[in-house]
Amino acid sequence: MGTAPDRAALVSEIEMHLPYLRRYARALTGSQERGDDFAARTLQNIIGDLSLMEGEAPAAERLFKVFHGIWIAAEGEPGETPAPLGEGERIAQARLAKLTPRAREALLLRVMEQFPMGGVANIMGIAEDEASELVRIGAQEIEGGMSSRVMIVEDEPLIAMDLEAIVSDLGHTVIGNPRTRAEAVSMYASEKPELVLMDVHLADGSSGADAAADILTDIPDQPIIFITAYPERLLTGQRAEPAFLITKPFTEEQIRATISHALFFSARAVPA
Structure with a gap:
């Protein structure tokens, strides 16, 4: 006992x-x-x-x-x-x-x-x-049966390439890889992807969290998966925080499972 x-x-x-x-x-x-x-x-x-x-x-x-x-x-x-x-x-x-x-x-x-x-x-x-x-x-x-267009907001080229390969292997289409808050908001406005993968710290020192806030102002139900080396900062339960979050360094299985779950709960995702 x-x-x-x-x-x-x-x-x-x-x-x-x-x-x-x-x-x-x-x-x-x-x-x-x-x-x-x-x-x-x-x-x-x-x-x-x-x-x-x-x-x-x-x-x-x-x-x-x-x-x-x-x-x-x-x-x-x-x-x-x-x-x-x-x-x-x-x-x-x-x-x-x-x-x-x-x-x-x-x-x-x-x-x-x-x-x-x-x-x-x-x-x-x-x-x-x-x-x-x-x-x-x-x-x-x-992981089966969902199809979406995905925007990957990531300023590190090798990580962006890894993410694109995983996303594509799942059967989704990557519509672009913006590296700053301004680029992310602009691309989102023109492309309206069904899913966004969002790094927290971006190329010019801007914030992925701010980019997400800009996007969610217009589309409150937009699925966004945050990717960060400091997950505890976005899991406090004290303010508006992401429903889906991946910790760096990540595994391919974590990316696949999280993407699939985010789309599973999204009205914007459609059957493949």
Whole structure:
């Protein structure tokens, strides 16, 4: 049996992993608001019952496991949804109905959050071989069937080339690679891509976050995936922040899974 966690140590552990729980929750729901609400519920439950964090598993696994208990329970309680579903979320619900249950969760835990397969199994409360199969199925299902035009805002040529290769391999079309805020806003206005990959720090010292704000002023439901070496700065839950975020250095699998999830929740994406 695990020992009761020390409160001070527990707070420190939660603070360390909470930004990534928010990232995972946002990717699952397709929404900062709904994702952060689930993360907040997780904290409230832990504060009410510290024994939920008992165990020998790493702290991150224990935290995500508590989250999963709340996530699964909430599926049977639609009346507790924190906000009315938007158009993208309604479309996503229809798409969700066609997917293998729990495959998306397994994929995001393994690929986006980089848990070992044993950790995925522990968080989800399933056998490791089942977790492995769900990851495989999730990648296959979520990456298929969507088509989009993508703008890659990245000032480092090699990274931009890597991103373009991954995006193209997924069956999407790259419409351009602006390197500054002004170039990004101008190209977006003329091309209206269905998806934007946005580096935070751009070539002339301008901000990708500012470019995104400019774009979202005109098209509030535009899917934008942020790419940054400092994810914690955009996962505070204290202001408007991205629903989808990739950490540098990234893997090809992370890019593929995040792009597919962003489009999955987008009313602007169309079947291939």
